[in-house]
Structure formats: structure tokens, C-alpha cells
Amino acid sequence: MPKNSIGLTAKSWAVLRKDIQVEFRSRYALNAILLFGVTTLTVVSFSVGQKNLSGELYAALFWIIIFFSAMSGLAHVFVREEDAKTATVLRLTADTTAVYWGKLGFNFLLLSLLEAVITPLFLMMTDAILHHFFLLLIILFLGAVGLAGATTLIAAIISKASVKGALFAVLSFPILLPLLIGVINGTTKALTATGGVTQASSELQLLTSYAVVMITASLLLFEFVWEE
Amino acid sequence: MVWKIVLLVVMTWVIVGAFILPAPQQAIGEASRIFYFHVPQAWVAVVAFLVSMVASVRFLRNGNRLEDDRARVAAGLGLLFSLLATVSGSIFAKVTWQSYWNWDPRETSILILLLIYGAYFALRTAVTEPERQARLAAVYAIFAFVTVPFLMFVIPRVLPSLHPSDSIVDESGSFAMSLETSVVFFPSLAAFTGVFIWMYRLGRRVTTAERLRIEE
Amino acid sequence: MMSNYTVLAVTLIIWFGIFAYLMVLDRKTRRLEVKK
Numbered sequence: 001m002p003k004n005s006i007g008l009t010a011k012s013w014a015v016l017r018k019d020i021q022v023e024f025r026s027r028y029a030l031n032a033i034l035l036f037g038v039t040t041l042t043v044v045s046f047s048v049g050q051k052n053l054s055g056e057l058y059a060a061l062f063w064i065i066i067f068f069s070a071m072s073g074l075a076h077v078f079v080r081e082e083d084a085k086t087a088t089v090l091r092l093t094a095d096t097t098a099v100y101w102g103k104l105g106f107n108f109l110l111l112s113l114l115e116a117v118i119t120p121l122f123l124m125m126t127d128a129i130l131h132h133f134f135l136l137l138i139i140l141f142l143g144a145v146g147l148a149g150a151t152t153l154i155a156a157i158i159s160k161a162s163v164k165g166a167l168f169a170v171l172s173f174p175i176l177l178p179l180l181i182g183v184i185n186g187t188t189k190a191l192t193a194t195g196g197v198t199q200a201s202s203e204l205q206l207l208t209s210y211a212v213v214m215i216t217a218s219l220l221l222f223e224f225v226w227e228e
Numbered sequence: 229m230v231w232k233i234v235l236l237v238v239m240t241w242v243i244v245g246a247f248i249l250p251a252p253q254q255a256i257g258e259a260s261r262i263f264y265f266h267v268p269q270a271w272v273a274v275v276a277f278l279v280s281m282v283a284s285v286r287f288l289r290n291g292n293r294l295e296d297d298r299a300r301v302a303a304g305l306g307l308l309f310s311l312l313a314t315v316s317g318s319i320f321a322k323v324t325w326q327s328y329w330n331w332d333p334r335e336t337s338i339l340i341l342l343l344i345y346g347a348y349f350a351l352r353t354a355v356t357e358p359e360r361q362a363r364l365a366a367v368y369a370i371f372a373f374v375t376v377p378f379l380m381f382v383i384p385r386v387l388p389s390l391h392p393s394d395s396i397v398d399e400s401g402s403f404a405m406s407l408e409t410s411v412v413f414f415p416s417l418a419a420f421t422g423v424f425i426w427m428y429r430l431g432r433r434v435t436t437a438e439r440l441r442i443e444e
Numbered sequence: 445m446m447s448n449y450t451v452l453a454v455t456l457i458i459w460f461g462i463f464a465y466l467m468v469l470d471r472k473t474r475r476l477e478v479k480k
Binding site (some may be wrong): 232236237239240243244246258418423426427430433434437438 | 446447449451452455456459462463467469470473476477
């Protein structure tokens with residue numbers, strides 16, 4: 001890594017801030033994600049919203065919405081750079097690791113925003129009962145970190161493919177499975193009376209270790225994807 | 229050359245023994261014979277993943293395209309064997325528990341392996357430039373492999389394991405196989421591994437030869 | 445369900461077929477490499 005007087009945090013922050021600014025102008029990814037999320041939620045609510053389903057089912061539906069919304073928007077952070085041809089400039093001017101952290105941060109923010117919008121709507125539009133608020137909060141946070149952590153590297157990979165299509169979802173799904181299992185099980189415990197933070201300790205452990213492992217692996221592998 | 233003859237003999241013995249000798253799990257009946265083929269297939273699928281991952285790491289380290297050839301061939305075989313394992317496991321599940329799919333931990337893991345291999349080749353076909361294709365595929369293979377520990381240790385804890393899917397192998401955690409079963413099972417493991425190695429070497433030679441020919 | 449012997453016979457045939465195929469491939473590959 002080039003030795004520089006500016007620290008890694010500052011550089012990452014710069015990448016992140018630039019991405020936020022650019023995104024704010026067009027709001028492309030944000031629109032894609034939120035639109036997808038709200039549309040899917042509406043379909044879910046319409047079909048099974050008032051049927052008083054189990055906590056498990058609501059948890060599964062919730063994360064299906066989040067997962068597919070994420071698939072529709074998280075690749076944007078790299079695809080935009082390649083399409084707009086700004087990727088080359090970024091490669092030359094910014095530190096590789098800083099680029100990763102910045103993009104990771106952006107995807108995390110995008111996901112957090114998605115969750116912040118969908119969660120209250122979901123609870124309002126379905127019969128799901130939130131028994132353990134604090135647990136859900138932790139799961140949403142860890143889920144966002146894990147999801148962003150696992151998919152940012154994949155987003156970088158597919159941005160270099162000639163035909164993108166559904167490639168992002170195809171590559172992400174197998175890798176996200178442990179995370180999906182963790183968040184769905186954990187959310188089930190948040191939506192069921194008998195659940196709670198102590199009950200969900202194994203899920204929380206899983207989610208934390210998943211996030212740490214995936215981000216670490218991404219940091220190590222990112223340069224091979226990013227640098228030409 | 230000799231070892232190929234040995235392989236022929238061993239596999240023939242395995243097939244004969246699998247159907248002539250008593251069924252490995254009397255409680256389940258004749259269908260349990262699939263065990264002799266299903267488990268080695270899954271084993272090879274995992275070994276193939278390991279080989280592919282190691283070759284991918286080497287490729288990223290030294291940029292030698294030979295390593296990429298290795299990774300690609302191993303992945304192709306991994307795809308084949310995980311497909312075989314999923315199908316044979318599904319047949320076994322249907323005959324024994326009357327349903328083709330149950331989301332039992334082992335079933336889920338082999339399915340995920342299949343999905344990873346599928347994704348690997350979807351990625352390869354989507355990147356046309358050879359150097360880039362090799363590099364990105366290698367990264368994905370390694371990244372996907374990182375999730376394997378989670379699959380191996382986490383899923384069994386989280387998914388309900390009510391089904392006695394491992395009743396044959398893991399009954400008491402320790403060695404639970406009778407002599408009659410061992411006499412067919414272990415040779416089968418060796419034979420399937422032998423077939424894998426043979427196909428791997430062939431595939432590698434063909435892939436490398438093809439690549440060198442194109443590069444000229 | 446067919447008898448064990450039928451399944452055994454079919455499986456053996458499949459295996460011999462696979463083996464023969466691999467042997468042929470082996471020969472072909474060797475020829476491919478020698479030619480270079």
C-alpha cells in the first residue's frame with residue numbers, strides 16, 4: 001500500500017462521500033432498491049398479510065424481500081463506475097483498500113436505509129408481531145453488515161463481466177446462504193413470544209463470525225479483482 | 229497403466245458387492261445400498277472443491293495459467309459429482325422417507341455445493357477475456373470456499389436433523405460400520421477417488437493442450 | 445422394483461462403458477500431446 005500522510009480511514013471516507021454525492025444526484029440505486037422492496041412487500045401484504053401466519057413464515061418473507069431488493073441494487077456501486085468509465089480514474093487515484101471500504105460502507109448504508117423503510121412498513125402491513133425489538137435491531141444491523149460484506153466483492157467481480165444479467169444473484173446466493181439462515185432464524189425468534197436475545201445467541205454468533213470472515217476474505221481478495 | 233486395471237477390478241468388486249452382499253442398513257432395506265455410491269460421490273465433490281480452491285490460490289499467487297486449468301477441470305468434475313450425489317441422495321430419500329427433498333443438513337450442503345459450482349461456471353462464461361476470466365474465477369472459488377466451514381458446522385446446528393440421514397455413518401460418532409459394509413464401502417471410496425484422479429488428469433491435459441493450441 | 449441382479453447388471457454395464465470411454469480418451473489425449 002502506498003505510504004501516505006492521509007490515513008486509510010480518511011481515504012475510505014473520501015470514497016464513500018463521493019459515492020453518496022453521486023448517488024444523491026441520480027438516486028439510481030436507492031430508487032431501484034426501495035422500489036423493489038416496497039413492491040414486493042405490497043404483494044406479500046396483499047396475499048398473506050392478514051392471514052396471521054407464524055413468526056417463521058413472516059421472518060422468511062421479510063428476508064426474501066430484503067434479499068431480492070439487495071440483489072437489484074447492491075451491484076450498482078461498481079457497475080456504475082465501469083459503465084461511466086470512471087473506474088479507471090478511481091483505480092489510479094485511490095488506494096485499493098480504501099476503495100473497498102468506501103464501497104462497503106456505501107452498500108451498508110444502502111441496506112440500512114432499505115431496512116429502515118421496509119421494517120416498519122412490514123410490521124404495519126402484515127400481522128407479524130414484534131415481540132423482541134432489541135433482538136430485531138441487532139439482527140438487522142448484523143444482517144446488513146454481513147450482506148454488504150459478502151456482496152461487495154461479488155459486485156466488483158460482476159462489474160467486469162461482459163454480460164451481467166442475473167449473474168450477481170447467481171453468484172451471491174450460495175455464499176449468502178449461511179447468512180440467510182442466520183437472519184431468518186434470528187428474526188423468527190424476534191417475532192415469536194418465546195424468543196429473545198438469549199435464545200438467539202447461536203444465530204448472533206453465526207452472524208457476527210460470518211460478517212468478520214467475509215469482510216476479511218474480501219479485503220484479501222479485492223486487489224485481485226480491482227487491479228488490472 | 230497397471231493402476232487402471234486395478235481400478236477396473238476394484239470398482240467391479242464394489243458394484244458386485246453392493247448388490248450381492250446384505251444391505252448395509254437392514255432397517256432401511258434394499259435402498260440403503262445406494263449408500264455405497266452416494267457417499268463417495270459427495271466425498272469426491274468436496275475433494276474437487278479443495279483441489280480447485282488450492283489451484284485458484286496458486287494461480288493468484290504466481291499467475292501460471294496451468295493452475296487455472298487445474299482449477300477449472302477440478303470444478304467441472306466437482307459439478308459432475310455433486311450433481312450425481314444430489315441425485316443419488318434424492319433417490320435414496322424418496323425410497324426411504326417418501327420425499328425427494330427434505331432440507332436435511334447434508335442434503336442442503338450438497339445442494340449448496342452444486343449451486344456454487346454452477347455459479348462458478350456461470351461466471352466463467354460471462355467473462356470473455358481469458359486472463360480476466362481466470363483471475364475472477366479464482367477469486368470466486370476462494371471466496372465461495374470460505375463459506376464451507378459455516379456450512380459444515382453451522383447448518384447441522386441450525387437445521388432440524390430429525391431425519392436419520394447419517395444413521396449409517398454417524399450412529400454413535402465412532403466407527404459404526406460392520407465388516408461386511410466396510411469391505412464394500414472403503415474400496416468404493418478409493419475407486420471413486422481413483423476415477424476422479426483419472427478424469428482430472430485427462431481433463432487437465434486436454435484443457436492445457438487446447439489452451440496452448442489457441443494461444444499459438 | 446426389479447431384482448438386485450438386474451440393477452447389478454445394468455450398473456456393471458454402465459461402469460464398463462465409462463471405463464472404456466475413459467481408456468479411449470486416454471489414448472486420444474496421448475496422441476494429441478505427441479503430435480505437438
